Amino acid sequence: MAGSPDWCRLADDDPRKWAAVVRAALAWISESTPAATAHRVRAELDGIDRAVAERFKAAASDLSTTCTWAAIGPAHAELERRRAAPPLRPLPPFDPDAAARWVHTGYSGTPVERAAAA
Numbered sequence: 001m002a003g004s005p006d007w008c009r010l011a012d013d014d015p016r017k018w019a020a021v022v023r024a025a026l027a028w029i030s031e032s033t034p035a036a037t038a039h040r041v042r043a044e045l046d047g048i049d050r051a052v053a054e055r056f057k058a059a060a061s062d063l064s065t066t067c068t069w070a071a072i073g074p075a076h077a078e079l080e081r082r083r084a085a086p087p088l089r090p091l092p093p094f095d096p097d098a099a100a101r102w103v104h105t106g107y108s109g110t111p112v113e114r115a116a117a118a
Contacts, residue, residue, distance in 0.1 A: 001007060002020040010017040030036060074082070101107065
């Protein structure tokens, strides 16, 4: 290995000394390419993402065990009951002409109604 005590004892014209230098240079070059740098950065960011995800999971778990959800909103059974009940006010009949006007103009009223509103 270049720089080791054994390497330093080799003669300057020894091919093993030059081979070690070339190997070190090639390793440095391959680690300095944009692809290698991107791979290292991606691995570091993935590690950070995993750590953040674990912190979110722990926080969500802590929140779910400490929060009284009944005080925040209706229970599941109440939501099911509301969904099954008919609406309090009937929906107006669908007007395809008004829908087409809204798609084209952003206003569903007739041209006369639109002029009156302006």
